[in-house]
Amino acid sequence: MTKVFIDTSVFIRFLTADDKQKFEECQKFFEAGEEGKIRSYTSNIVVLEIQFVLIKLYKFPKDKVLSDTDNLISLRNLTIIEKTDTRRALLLYKKHNIKYADCLIVTQVPSDVKLVTYDTDFSKIEKLLPVTPANDESMRRGYLTPPVMIILALITLGVALTLYFNTTLLKNIKNKSTPSSEPSVQAQPSPISDAGREPNGSAETANWKIYENKYFVFKYPPNWFYESPSWLPQEENVSFFMEGTKADHSDGDHKGNEVFIFGFGAQGDTVDKIRKDYYPNAKEITVASRKAIKISESHVIISISSDRIMNISGQNLSQILATFRFLD
Secondary structure, three states: OEEEEEOHHHHHHHHHOOOHHHHHHHHHHHHHHHOOOEEEEEEHHHHHHHHHHHHHHOOOOHHHHHHHHHHHHOOOOEEEEOOOOHHHHHHHHHHOOOOHHHHHHHHHOOOOOEEEOOOHHHHHOOOOOOEOHHHOOOOOOOOOOHHHHHHHHHHHHHHHHHHHHHHHHHHHHHHHOOHHHOOOOOOOOOOOOOOOOOOOOHHHHOOOEEEEOOOEEEEEOOOEEEEOOOOOOHHHEEEEEEOOOOOOOOEOOEOOOOOEEEEEOOOOOOHHHHHHHOOOOOEEEEEOOEEEEEEEOOEEEEEEEOOEEEEEEEOOHHHHHHOOEEOO
């Protein structure tokens, strides 16, 4: 029986279904596990990353993510590895340009077990031979037993419902924006402008307030105010609220009342890596001559440096980005 360790990227591709080919590859891979062809391992670090990516980045509801995660970790022949080797992980992190979380995962992969992943960063680690679900030798077609079909059908149905929920949520966010704050489609071919210039409707932003920190400066509507969550680095995580309201920051499954937010990602993240691992269908754009990807009309990820990214989301996004200017 083939022994494999399943990385975060495989679960994400299956649960989001945002890449049809990879979703189908993952589905067949999990079917092979349910048929007893694979002895699977994953870890507490992987489960942590699943929660963060789906809840924080994809904005999936927490209870749905927990339900899908519970179904996946209950699959046949799957073992959760809890132990990590912090000293070895730190050495790997120092030596290689990869995320620390990935370094921790490397220490959890048993020596006789293959790592199944879509994350090419793992190929930088010596003596580690990562494979994709499609390349795993256990991927052979076979008859699916009714229990296997039922379990995977339930998860797949959950994926469909979650995608529908998020599509509806994005529409609701867009509808909440005031008509005057939406950029003119005729005057601006792309909803995201390169921030080296302001949109044709710049007269509309002339009386906007200015936000500035040591990294960048941009304009925002005059009836907004901003505040940083007390538990996060102040200049790297800022939320904006409507004047006349009390700032209520989102945290975990708690939904706050922000109208616009930005937050820096972990050290080691790049736009290219985020796009490849989590948003393969995202559109490549530029913001103030910096590489960026457009996730939706209200969500953009910008490259801050060679190994740092920033998430920006909320109302009036295209107009705000059109006033963006980096200070370095």
